[in-house]
Each structure stands twice: as C-alpha cells, then as structure tokens.
Amino acid sequence: IDLALLLARNSSCKAGSMGCAIADKSGMIIAGHVNGPLWEPNAKRPASDLHAEVNAIGRCARLGRTTEGSSVYVTMPPCKRCFMVLVAAGVRRIVTRKEFMAQDSKDLQLAARRLNIDLMVVSDTPARRERLDKLFQMRKRKHDEDADPPESELL
Template sequence: MTQRIPWDHYFISQSLVLATRSTCQRAMVGAVIVRDKRMIAGGYNGSVSGETHCIDEGCYLQDGHCVRTIHAEMNALLQCAKFGVQTDGAEIYVTHFPCLSCSKSLIQAGIKKINYLNDYRNDAYAIHLLEQSGVAIHQIKLPPHFFEKMSLALESNAVLPSSSPQLFENCENGDCKNCQ
C-alpha cells in the first residue's frame, strides 16, 4: 500500500504554493484556512486589489514596515469575510509564524490552531495572547528530502505505477530507499 502525504504536509505545501504569488519580496508568505480537512480560503502577502505592487515599485516603508502589503493571514480571513465563509473553529496553515496584528485577528476570527513552517519574529506577546485564548500553536517540521520527493511526484505526472517506490515513505534519517 502506498503511503500518502500527511494532511499537515499537504496543507503547508498549499501555503507554500500561495506564497509564490506574493507581490512583496520582503516576506513571501502564504496562508490556507482549513476546516474539516478542506481548504476554505487562501491568501498571500500582496497589495490592495488594483493597487501598485511592491514588485513593481518597491515597498512603501513606514517605521521599517511595508504598509503597502496586506499579510497572507489577513488576506485569507478577508476572503472568508467577503464570501461569507465562517472561520470559527477552523485552523490556519501559514509559511511563517504570524505577526502580532495577524495573531490578534486570528484569535478574533475564532481560529483554533495555527500551523506554521518557519519562525519569523515570533512575538512573545502574540504567543501569550494565542495561548491565553486557547489557540494551539504547532510548528510543522517537514521530513528530509520532502521537496525532492515532491519533485519526483511532479515528474511522474502524479501517475504512479503500483511497482514504483513509496514517494512519501516515513523518512526520519535520510536512510530510506527513496533518499538514496
């Protein structure tokens, strides 16, 4: 039996794909809001719709922050608000730990769990607020050679003969048959 990619890896991969749409190169961040193992919204760092992008004219900085950009987490939450999608009890997968402002918005939106890949200015007060509000925080650790295995899946055009090796075999130390 071929082992499938774990849900956490699947959803964090989706956030990484969304990050490639980012229009602010200071931080290319992607976020996916998930409920019951279904993506309900996604977002990436980018300018207000219809406005100039950082990649076109540079960042508009105030106090060292790009104020032109709406953060990925906020864009995902705003997409839910725009289309009437409930966020209470959902979780978010985001490429980077949320800033203080996004953390507060996620709490207010009823997000129950934050799954993130990379540490990024993990604000102590944000962590305090999240923990106090009962929001679970989980850093996802991708296994060694994860992206190499993803590349193999793409090269195979996602059609795997039954004789092919298990692409997503549990690999902890790089000694598995797929890593050699």
C-alpha cells in the same frame, strides 16, 4: 502547510513570498491567499502591505465562510497584528513552518494559551521541499499546456 507553501510561490512581493491556507473545523480548505500590495499594486516588486493571513480571512468574509474553530496554515509565523486578526476571526489552531520570532513569542504564546489556541510548528525538510518543487513543476507544466498555442501552430 504544503498548500500554504505552494500558494506563497504566487506572491510577487519584494519583502518575501508568504502564503496562508485556512481549513474549517472538518479540515476542508475554505480559503487560501498570499501577501500582496495595497498602496502600489502596479510596482514590479510591490511591498507586502496586506499579509497573507489578512487576505485569506478577508476572502472568507467576502465568500460568507465562517472561520470559527478553523485552522490556519501559514508559511511564516504571524506578526502580532495578524495574530490579532486570527484571534478575532475565531481561529483555534495556527500552523507554521518556522518558530515564532523571539520578540513576539512570549506574548503570542501566553495569549494563545489563555485563548485556547494551538500553535504548531511543522519543520521544513529536504523531502518536503523536493515534493513541493515537483508539485509546483507539475502545476506549471499543466498551466503551460493549457495556454493558447503559439501562433505558428495555428496556421
């Protein structure tokens, strides 16, 4: 779930930053993605037209990676449409950090039980947040170090 949370920090969508990571049966990460725009990709704060789950499943499809029996880690519970995409892709476990929304919970839980899909919630804690902030800062520093040196340093 931590990887999904780190990925979410790369989203620029105005409706919120969502991330999704997919692990195959063996636990190896095979894809990760964020929510993104479709209709207005150049907007400063674009809409979240393509949900993170759909983008991650699409990435697996483009790369020829099977999602049968996989686990999906997503920052927020999937909406009904994303849940349907995950079911169609053969996902067997969905892990999120928030409880499912009341209006969707009953339907999704009934379908998940019938289809033998595990739904799990991993609670957010201050310690996890602190660790993620540190990881993100390390990544940001590394990225900044790898960037081209300022023009003044080239002389």
